[in-house]
Amino acid sequence: MNRQAFLKTAAFGIGSAAIPGRWRFRLLKRFHIGHTAITWGYSPANTPQAIHDVSSAGFHSFECFGNALEYWEERGGLGKLLDSSNMALQSVYCPVNLTDPARRKEQLDELITRGRLLRKYGGKVAVIGPNGIDRETYNFSKYKADIVNILNELAKALNGIGVKVALHQHKNSCIESRDELYAVMDAADTRYLKLCPDFGHLYDGGLDPVRVVKDFLPLVAHVHIKDFGGGSSYNGFCPLGKGKVDIAGILEVLEQSDKNPSLMAELNPPPKNASTAPLELIRINKKYLESLGYAFHS
Template identity: 25%
Template sequence: MIKIANAPCSWGALEFDLEKKSEAIGFAQVLDEIKETGYTGTELGDWGFMPTDPKMLREEIQKRNLELLGAFVPVALADRAAHEEGIKTALKVAELMHSAGYNTAFIVLADDNASNRQRTENAGRITPEMGLSQAQWKIFAEGAEKLAKAVKDNYGLRTVFHHHCAGYVETPEEIDTLLSLTNPELLGLCLDMGHYAFGGGDPLKALDKYAQRIWHVHFKDFDPNAAKRSQEVGGDYFDALSKGVFSELGKGNVNFKGIVERLKAIGYDDWIVVEQDILPGMGAPKKSAQANRRYINKLGL
């Protein structure tokens, strides 16, 4: 049965080192509001956002009758020197989830998004010359596989890769390349509908193309008008976020009705996580979470 979760990033709790990060809502309020708006699961959020003691973490999740289903881990995979530290971070997060009893949770691996100026400034309009070289792709893929293997060997947890605007795996072609270079038994795909659309792709086509590789799903909408407004003023990834490029579900151009039909057709039977990425202090997260849950209800989930 497909289950519906939300994540701390919908409340402005992002992994980026932002000046406004202090304005992010605390974890207790986020968990309360996830529960109150009709979701049954959550992701961990940035390290330290939720308790890092496994007993405390489980108590906080359980007392709201929620499940913990994954944790986002960004690593600068194109830099071989960053691999060792990235693996240590992933193992630390995996150990926390495993020790808290969440043994089916995913490590949601991503590039160290927004750390490269060119990629951040051109999010949503990436050209091939902004991409990795063949040698860099080899390093990137090796790092992703090593991390996924370490997590699986040590804690039995699976790893999915989250393509993401403002990182080196944004466009459909870049996703193709990474998946072609990595072991499908070790590394799955976290298909994020909004990032896939912002990166120039059609999520419905991605569902057909990667059906066997999709282990985890994020529901995020994409507003092309917001993207255009940002592009017209030379805005970067964060400017696009501030203009609402990831709108409430049903207000962008992602065909969620078709996506739900396709997910059922390919036999997807796991979590869908709503992620309406916003900047700290932006919008009315609880109202948006409620609107998004109502929209998903209308889709029959």
């Protein structure tokens, strides 16, 4: 079937089963993709530029860091920054220490504050980033119960104020390996705790991102679309389509499912002496996603 014949067939409402796979994957996209703030660095002061650039590049939504919500609330609120760029806030990334029970109440209080600010400005998902540890001496079995307990507690509390909670496996953290991620998700109360697969971190941690997404598909609530190339820049990550991750394959799994997670493209900050600005980097991400058939604002 040539392109003209295909479009004619599609126009008459023929079911997707009649559409050749190469066209089906390219043309029938249902997800709107946003971008995270990390490309502009970790300071909350960079948030206005990040919001402006994400909007100007045509992405559909934005993810900020938790401390940015609090920082800008003291300066009139994140809402005015979002409104000035006609940008929707979707999610917030919150680092959490999961291995220190003594900090549980402190962190729960902080997350509730951030969750309420997220909801105030229209966001829906809190992404939980596990704390870093010394992987050479780390004993997961020693901390597993504490990790699961605090995840269950904070997930239930945030669900109670209308915020979804999605765990983000992370390189060099207390939840990095396949065994650690699967053990935590198997033990957690998944009525409340969901998953945020980050394609690049999964690959860097030695996992197969396609397999992880398939195994946990009912629990995937949020996604970081990230590539890994192993180079010296961007902490080993790279612009989308330039690395080793089967991004198209993973997205096809999601497209063919009946699940509706929110999706965020992501790339770590460039080196300080880099000639390519964050806006240009996210345009590269956008161009790759457009090549897969995803649409963006003009």
